Amino acid sequence: MSNIHKAFENGKAFIPFITCGDPDINTTLETVRAAVEAGADLIELGIPFSDPTAEGPVIQAANLRALKGGITTDKIFSMVEDLRRDIKIPMVFMTYANVIFSYGTEKFISRAHEIGIDGLIIPDLPFEEKEEFLPACHKYDVDLISMIAPTSENRIAMIAREAEGFLYIVSSLGVTGTRSEIKTDLAKIIEAVRKNSKIPCAIGFGISTPEQAKKMAAISDGAIVGSAIIKILAKYGTQAPRYVGEYVKAMKEAVR
Amino acid sequence: MTNPKGRFGIHGGQYITETLMNAVIELEEAYNHYKDDPDFNSELTDLFNNYAGRPSRLYFAKRMTEDLGGAKIYLKREDLNHTGAHKINNVLGQALLAKKMGKTRLIAETGAGQHGVATATAAALMNMQCVVFMGVEDTQRQALNVYRMKLLGSEVVPVETGTGTLKDAVSEAMREWTSRISDTHYCLGSVMGPHPFPTIVRDFQAVISREIKSQLLELENKLPDVILACVGGGSNAIGSFWHFINDKDVRLIGCEAAGRGVDTFETAATIATGRLGIFHGMKSYFCQDEYGQIAPVYSISAGLDYPGIGPEHAHLHDIGRAEYVPITDEEAVNAFEYLAKTEGIIPAIESAHAVAHAMKIAPSMNKDKVIVITISGRGDKDCTAIARYRGENINE
Numbered sequence: 205m206s207n208i209h210k211a212f213e214n215g216k217a218f219i220p221f222i223t224c225g226d227p228d229i230n231t232t233l234e235t236v237r238a239a240v241e242a243g244a245d246l247i248e249l250g251i252p253f254s255d256p257t258a259e260g261p262v263i264q265a266a267n268l269r270a271l272k273g274g275i276t277t278d279k280i281f282s283m284v285e286d287l288r289r290d291i292k293i294p295m296v297f298m299t300y301a302n303v304i305f306s307y308g309t310e311k312f313i314s315r316a317h318e319i320g321i322d323g324l325i326i327p328d329l330p331f332e333e334k335e336e337f338l339p340a341c342h343k344y345d346v347d348l349i350s351m352i353a354p355t356s357e358n359r360i361a362m363i364a365r366e367a368e369g370f371l372y373i374v375s376s377l378g379v380t381g382t383r384s385e386i387k388t389d390l391a392k393i394i395e396a397v398r399k400n401s402k403i404p405c406a407i408g409f410g411i412s413t414p415e416q417a418k419k420m421a422a423i424s425d426g427a428i429v430g431s432a433i434i435k436i437l438a439k440y441g442t443q444a445p446r447y448v449g450e451y452v453k454a455m456k457e458a459v460r
Numbered sequence: 461m462t463n464p465k466g467r468f469g470i471h472g473g474q475y476i477t478e479t480l481m482n483a484v485i486e487l488e489e490a491y492n493h494y495k496d497d498p499d500f501n502s503e504l505t506d507l508f509n510n511y512a513g514r515p516s517r518l519y520f521a522k523r524m525t526e527d528l529g530g531a532k533i534y535l536k537r538e539d540l541n542h543t544g545a546h547k548i549n550n551v552l553g554q555a556l557l558a559k560k561m562g563k564t565r566l567i568a569e570t571g572a573g574q575h576g577v578a579t580a581t582a583a584a585l586m587n588m589q590c591v592v593f594m595g596v597e598d599t600q601r602q603a604l605n606v607y608r609m610k611l612l613g614s615e616v617v618p619v620e621t622g623t624g625t626l627k628d629a630v631s632e633a634m635r636e637w638t639s640r641i642s643d644t645h646y647c648l649g650s651v652m653g654p655h656p657f658p659t660i661v662r663d664f665q666a667v668i669s670r671e672i673k674s675q676l677l678e679l680e681n682k683l684p685d686v687i688l689a690c691v692g693g694g695s696n697a698i699g700s701f702w703h704f705i706n707d708k709d710v711r712l713i714g715c716e717a718a719g720r721g722v723d724t725f726e727t728a729a730t731i732a733t734g735r736l737g738i739f740h741g742m743k744s745y746f747c748q749d750e751y752g753q754i755a756p757v758y759s760i761s762a763g764l765d766y767p768g769i770g771p772e773h774a775h776l777h778d779i780g781r782a783e784y785v786p787i788t789d790e791e792a793v794n795a796f797e798y799l800a801k802t803e804g805i806i807p808a809i810e811s812a813h814a815v816a817h818a819m820k821i822a823p824s825m826n827k828d829k830v831i832v833i834t835i836s837g838r839g840d841k842d843c844t845a846i847a848r849y850r851g852e853n854i855n856e
């Protein structure tokens with residue numbers, strides 16, 4: 205078991221998502237540190253992919269900015285090594301199957317473990333395909349985090365029973381991006397999870413305001429925010445860490 | 461072991477978001493239910509014959525055969541189908557299936573625009589809504605097809621992300637499907653993507669090889685020695701190969717787009733330059749960099765301008781049952797002009813890649829050998845681009 209459970213021992217969790225290398229490595233380092241200082245409970249680090257099919261325009265653009273800036277998987281590994289000198293909270297990678305597979309599954313996952321990564325979120329890896337990465341994840345003690353979507357229905361029990369780390373509950377249909385309203389009956393989904401597993405559930409996709417985060421955390425164990433943070437990075441560039449820090453502080457207060 | 465579902469050797473699978481899983485499971489169940497249903501099949505055959513104009517001709521290219529001086533050359537005339545390409549075979553099948561599933565809206569990606577036009581056509585015929593995603597680069601290369609789709613009542617969404625070509629159109633169609641599933645079927649245009657698409661599309665395109673086999677038996681009383689087809693995702697190629705896969709003496713050759721050459725970065729020849737990866741729902745070969753970032757591929761042909769290849773082709777390559785050869789822009793354009801002048805047939809620039817390989821291998825083959833080239837589509841859509849390639853502007 206990894207350290208992910210610790211993220212949920214400090215009240216409801218607030219989980220920021222940050223695309224590594226957007227706009228550059230240094231800004232990512234400072235942004236992560238600012239988020240941790242502001243009370244983030246777990247950091248989701250995105251490794252950019254050229255064709256992120258689960259992403260809306262905001263995170264797509266961040267991926268492209270980062271890749272244009274010359275980011276690579278190896279540079280991200282070194283960055284995480286640097287972070288791990290002072291960051292104690294759990295950190296997970298979010299990336300697409302090909303980034304891991306192409307690097308060499310075992311090589312990627314053993315290295316991720318070595319530098320202190322606790323889990324992997326792979327949006328294009330459904331339950332049916334998790335054997336692709338699970339053996340290496342188990343070998344190196346890295347949790348493979350599963351997702352549950354509004355369309356999962358009869359699949360919830362099956363996914364929940366084998367879930368590890370935490371469950372990523374996708375709030376809405378569609379791709380990532382901020383939303384004015386979240387209509388899915390998430391309480392019902394989480395109830396179905398609870399019947400099958402004790403695993404913490406965090407809700408993501410579409411959350412941007414403290415009010416939304418508070419509502420989501422009230423029915424689950426935490427809130428995940430990506431696009432809203434990426435928008436701050438897009439707006440302030442290298443000056444963003446301070447603003448991300450302020451945002452995370454407000455969000456953590458709202459979910460607590 | 462990895463998921464055995466929809467595997468071709470190690471390739472294939474279902475590498476998609478959880479949000480889409482029940483949609484592909486529902487599609488698989490519906491397909492398994494209808495594929496052997498006599499009513500479904502007679503409806504589809506009726507559409508094939510009376511609407512699309514099947515069976516398509518197997519035409520003996522006499523002048524080309526004489527000119528090249530070797531093997532006898534037959535052309536499988538998918539260009540004569542309604543809407544001008546093989547794409548209609550798959551689309552009629554999928555649209556009919558979607559209709560049976562109670563879907564009222566079709567979405568599709570398109571490269572050259574032929575699959576988009578076919579989908580827009582089927583949507584008009586079956587009174588369904590239709591939205592086609594097309595790379596912004598391709599909307600310019602294939603302006604005529606954009607107009608055709610709109611005329612047929614479809615919405616065309618230019619995709620500006622990434623390289624603005626076919627792969628980006630596929631990504632965008634997948635994103636759209638994720639946001640609207642209950643009334644929408646994603647009518648995928650080639651033997652790619654997550655299971656069950658590679659199987660469904662192959663089965664609907666297999667009519668090509670079924671016809672070739674019976675037509676050639678009648679004309680020559682033999683099986684072909686070589687079958688040539690161009691490969692983008694690989695649907696016209698797998699359709700042309702399928703009923704010959706167990707006939708080990710029939711050489712199956714897929715022609716990939718080499719663009720400016722396989723030793724340049726401006727190529728789309730996946731088997732020649734790609735490596736194993738996971739993308740767009742499938743494990744297969746992809747053009748990518750050392751970190752798994754998908755390469756920005758290039759070909760003069762919008763329909764072959766894709767960084768991957770269908771998983772069944774990847775498997776046929778692995779086991780050595782089919783061969784895949786790269787054909788450059790220059791060779792394809794020469795073949796495009798050659799077929800126009802020798803046979804009075806203007807092929808799609810995609811299909812011209814297959815013609816180009818016939819021009820290479822036919823002369824050294826014996827006169828009693830038979831090559832069948834699948835002419836996957838007609839070339840009207842390409843005339844502007846080929847003229848431009850030759851330095852002529854016909855749109856002043």
Ligand SMILES: Cc1ncc(COP(=O)(O)O)c(C=O)c1O
Nearest residue numbers: 574692693694695696763836837
């Ligand atoms: C005429 C024609 N041939 C071939 C292709 C390539 O597709 P596939 O490899 O699936 O046959 C296209 C795609 O747009 C096409 O329009």
